[in-house]
Amino acid sequence: MSISGIWLPIVTPFKDDKVDFKSLEGMINHYIPKGISGLIPLGTTGESPTVSDIEFEEIVEKTVEFCNNRVPIFVGVGGNDTKKVIQKLKLLEKYNVKGILSVSPYYNRPDQRGILQHFSSIAASTDLDIIVYNIPYRTGRNIENSTIHKLAEIKNIVALKDASGDIKQTLELLLNPPKDFSILTGEDAFYYTTLLHGGHGGILASCHLETELFIEIYNQVKENNYQAAFENWKKLIKVIPHLFEEPNPTPIKYCLYKLGLIEANEVRLPLLPITEALQAKLDILI
Numbered sequence: 001m002s003i004s005g006i007w008l009p010i011v012t013p014f015k016d017d018k019v020d021f022k023s024l025e026g027m028i029n030h031y032i033p034k035g036i037s038g039l040i041p042l043g044t045t046g047e048s049p050t051v052s053d054i055e056f057e058e059i060v061e062k063t064v065e066f067c068n069n070r071v072p073i074f075v076g077v078g079g080n081d082t083k084k085v086i087q088k089l090k091l092l093e094k095y096n097v098k099g100i101l102s103v104s105p106y107y108n109r110p111d112q113r114g115i116l117q118h119f120s121s122i123a124a125s126t127d128l129d130i131i132v133y134n135i136p137y138r139t140g141r142n143i144e145n146s147t148i149h150k151l152a153e154i155k156n157i158v159a160l161k162d163a164s165g166d167i168k169q170t171l172e173l174l175l176n177p178p179k180d181f182s183i184l185t186g187e188d189a190f191y192y193t194t195l196l197h198g199g200h201g202g203i204l205a206s207c208h209l210e211t212e213l214f215i216e217i218y219n220q221v222k223e224n225n226y227q228a229a230f231e232n233w234k235k236l237i238k239v240i241p242h243l244f245e246e247p248n249p250t251p252i253k254y255c256l257y258k259l260g261l262i263e264a265n266e267v268r269l270p271l272l273p274i275t276e277a278l279q280a281k282l283d284i285l286i
């Protein structure tokens with residue numbers, strides 16, 4: 001399937017250290033009517049590292065139920081042990097999900113051969129579609145454009161979530177993209193630039209806020225209405241950097257709590273709720 005537009009990497013709301021499914025349902029019913037292209041539970045923004053295996057399946061099951069076929073779902077399933085990633089994605093095959101967002105292996109820092117084999121093995125193990133997630137500042141290893149081109153030749157590897165943090169690498173890829181392959185940004189501050197260079201959209205934590213504006217910018221760029229898109233972008237770029245001053249998704253969760261979209265401003269250790277200083281800044285901005 002073609003992956004484009006704004007895909008929401010939805011937060012995992014917690015209350016009293018349990019997954020708050022009431023708030024999750026409320027958020028899903030809040031965001032789908034705004035025009036998001038899809039949902040991605042259990043990405044970085046979904047605090048996937050601190051969700052238990054039982055909670056993982058509950059969140060997938062409930063997200064599918066609440067979504068009720070209205071938009072496609074890709075689930076965050078990644079890791080640095082290829083066998084374990086395959087075991088985990090197999091759990092998904094009984095649910096109505098389209099695919100996985102899979103972060104490149106972290107900590108053990110495989111070379112490009114290892115990254116290629118990791119994702120090739122995952123792709124060969126399933127019919128689910130795969131969005132490869134490149135985020136060197138979290139994983140410690142970049143996926144080079146030459147590797148992306150090789151991965152894009154695999155039928156069910158359908159897109160890249162680009163958070164390379166290297167604008168030169170990003171622009172080189174966008175200006176020489178793999179055929180029949182989507183490139184979405186995962187660097188919120190690069191959203192407008194990515195679209196202007198032919199990018200297909202974004203998987204962005206910040207689009208929990210001003211969602212319609214992110215979607216309007218996408219539509220305006222696709223209609224070559226660049227000036228209007230730029231005017232809208234200048235509104236968003238004032239807020240986006242503050243949403244990453246402290247570890248994502250702690251700023252976003254604070255904003256969602258203040259907006260009444262989640263019942264508790266709870267995150268799981270080693271993350272902590274944002275500082276009072278950042279709360280004061282965001283209180284003015286949202």
Ligand SMILES: O=C(O)C1=N[C@H](C(=O)O)C[C@H](O)C1
Nearest residue numbers: 009043044045186204205248
């Ligand atoms: O949820 C995600 O996955 C995202 N990851 C980036 C991060 O490293 O925090 C940010 C992006 O907006 C969403």
